[in-house]
Amino acid sequence: MTTPSRRRLMRDLKKLQTDPIPGISAAPSNDNIMLWNAVIFGPEDTPWEGGTFKLTIEFSEEFPNKAPLVRFQTRMFHPNIYNDGTICLDILQNQWSPIYDVQAILTSIQSLLCDPNPNSPANSEASRIYVDNPREYNRRVREVVEDSWCS
Numbered sequence: 001m002t003t004p005s006r007r008r009l010m011r012d013l014k015k016l017q018t019d020p021i022p023g024i025s026a027a028p029s030n031d032n033i034m035l036w037n038a039v040i041f042g043p044e045d046t047p048w049e050g051g052t053f054k055l056t057i058e059f060s061e062e063f064p065n066k067a068p069l070v071r072f073q074t075r076m077f078h079p080n081i082y083n084d085g086t087i088c089l090d091i092l093q094n095q096w097s098p099i100y101d102v103q104a105i106l107t108s109i110q111s112l113l114c115d116p117n118p119n120s121p122a123n124s125e126a127s128r129i130y131v132d133n134p135r136e137y138n139r140r141v142r143e144v145v146e147d148s149w150c151s
Helices: 004-018 102-114 124-132 134-148
Strands: 024-029 032-041 052-058 069-072
Touching: 004 024, 004 032, 004 102, 024 102, 032 102, 052 102, 052 134, 124 134
Parallel strands: none
Antiparallel strands: 024 032, 032 052, 052 069
16 A cells, blocks of 8 residues: 555655756665665865765655654764764754655755754854864865765
8 A cells, every 4th residue: 555655755756856956866775665865965166065975864654744864874074964964954853844855855955065054053063163163174074075985
């Protein structure tokens, strides 16, 4: 039986395949429509450029009424990303809406890379360095980008 959440995810997958967005890809893993693997490429002309960042997206049967759990598998250094890869992003928490599809989630995360919110830190060290020492922050980001090539 196909549940509403599974039908919605199939629609999201078809949209990703027929109308792809540059720098973002995602697909279900191992024939499990509820668990996706995604890749976000670092946006051009930013310290994140050249990075290949892997994520997992776990959907519950309550999707799209409940946000999925999105987590970076690639090590990250960012004010709004916890050490375990969990992302502190309003649309994944208190601002979630069923109108968000997989593309919108990944596009928002890609935007967050370049536009962190240091007022809502998940990584206090990254937040402090981002505010107090932008050159050091960009150096640390470039390390993460280079590490992403090997992971």
